[in-house]
Amino acid sequence: MPASMPPRRSASRARAWVVCCWVALAAGAGAADTIRCLLADGFDFPVGKPDAEGYYKYRGFWPNGHLGEDWNGKGGGNSDLGDPIYSIGRGVVVLSEDVKVGWGNCIIVRHAYRDASGKIDMIDSLYAHLLERKVRVNEVVERGQLVGTMGGNNGMYAVHLHFEIRKNLQIGMNRSQFARDYSNYHSPTTFINAHRQLQASFQKVDIPVRTFAAYGKSLAADPPAGSGRGASIPIFTPKDSRASEKTPATEPDPSATSEDDFWSRLKKKMSSGKVTDSTGQAPEQKP
Numbered sequence: 001m002p003a004s005m006p007p008r009r010s011a012s013r014a015r016a017w018v019v020c021c022w023v024a025l026a027a028g029a030g031a032a033d034t035i036r037c038l039l040a041d042g043f044d045f046p047v048g049k050p051d052a053e054g055y056y057k058y059r060g061f062w063p064n065g066h067l068g069e070d071w072n073g074k075g076g077g078n079s080d081l082g083d084p085i086y087s088i089g090r091g092v093v094v095l096s097e098d099v100k101v102g103w104g105n106c107i108i109v110r111h112a113y114r115d116a117s118g119k120i121d122m123i124d125s126l127y128a129h130l131l132e133r134k135v136r137v138n139e140v141v142e143r144g145q146l147v148g149t150m151g152g153n154n155g156m157y158a159v160h161l162h163f164e165i166r167k168n169l170q171i172g173m174n175r176s177q178f179a180r181d182y183s184n185y186h187s188p189t190t191f192i193n194a195h196r197q198l199q200a201s202f203q204k205v206d207i208p209v210r211t212f213a214a215y216g217k218s219l220a221a222d223p224p225a226g227s228g229r230g231a232s233i234p235i236f237t238p239k240d241s242r243a244s245e246k247t248p249a250t251e252p253d254p255s256a257t258s259e260d261d262f263w264s265r266l267k268k269k270m271s272s273g274k275v276t277d278s279t280g281q282a283p284e285q286k287p
């Protein structure tokens, strides 16, 4: 740069450079709203891979009740503490967080796959109450890859895996804002059994990330940074909260009512020895 250049012009160039950098950074942030990933080539069970050998389903899925499945080791008691938990299929980690309250350490993996009609669809698999988390957000994981270890949310429950499969990619840790039925969830075992082996494909797809509101926030009130750019995700209608009051859940559950209220009530019950399971049911009897 010539020494004779007026200082004013130099300053404006500096400003232009700063603006350039800012635009580049903003564009970079937008690009990170999707992660490119191969389609899943099939789904396995998250414990005792691939067929859940050595484990049993202690509680199943039912709409408006238990929105996932609880898996236990056949060894009984808490002998399954620290057992490996595997990603059910190839996908991208979209949540790896100690959510605390009734959830504890959670992992959510987002999978793109080709359904029976040939259409590309996406699901989220959720693994909760983990002892340890072994993967980070935005990491691509393969079918059968270790994502965490089995826990009981720091002694809150008998050790088990709480496992969900969601159709709706906006739920994250805010289940109470969404209808608790097949419009938003799959029955996990039914889904896995129907998708054990899918056609191999080298096709990569852009998997949207950061589609959740922060825990306890709603998407409408608190859209995550960058949401809506560069990613197309299925649109779901959040549950009408007034409707939920008319149809109470069949059992206590973190999503049935205000989650904070629920967990304070549950803690009270637990301290009086009435509950050891995540749903407020009677303590689990293991062989």
Ligand SMILES: [Zn+2]
Binding pocket: 059, 066, 068, 069, 070, 161, 162, 163, 278
């Ligand atoms: Zn459960």
